[in-house]
Amino acid sequence: MFLEIVTPEAILFSSEVDSFSAPGINGEFQILNNHAPIVxxxxxxxVYIHVHNQEKLVLEDLPGQLVAKADDDKxxxxxxxxxxxxxxxNKAIILAD
Known part of the structure; x- marks a missing residue:
């Protein structure tokens, strides 16, 4: 699935991902490939972004707000x-503050 994370200042992330988890108002939830449409x-x-199948993603090129998890850099x-x-x-957009 394709994930894009946008803030008022910049596009922080734009790439294919395996899955991601987000903090919803009723608790954290995970989005997998082929998930039903949702708002x-x-x-x-x-937000936890799982990029295990990404080999082209260069961590050093990501904005400073995105950090690799200590025990799993994917x-x-x-x-x-x-x-x-x-x-x-299969296209997710997060508009974040």
């Missing part, structure tokens, strides 16, 4: 204050 409000928390983390998630046809 959700996000609260303060951490999981990226991004702290957000709030946001909105839309997923349709």
């Amino acid at each position: 959700s409000i996000l609260k303060e928390g951490v 999981i990226l983390t991004l702290a957000i204050n709030s946001g909105t998630l839309e997923l349709n046809d």
Whole structure:
């Protein structure tokens, strides 16, 4: 699936991913490939981006807000204050603060 994370300042992430987890207002949830369409409000928390099948992704080229998880460098983390998630046809867009 394709994930794009956008803030008012910049596009932080734009790439194919295996899955990701987001902090929804009713708790954290995970989105896998071929998930049904969804729109959700996000609260303060951490977005976990799983890129295990990505070999071309260069961690040094990512913005400073995206950090590789300490015990698995194929999981990226991004702290957000709030946001909105839309997923349709295996393309997810997170508008984050």
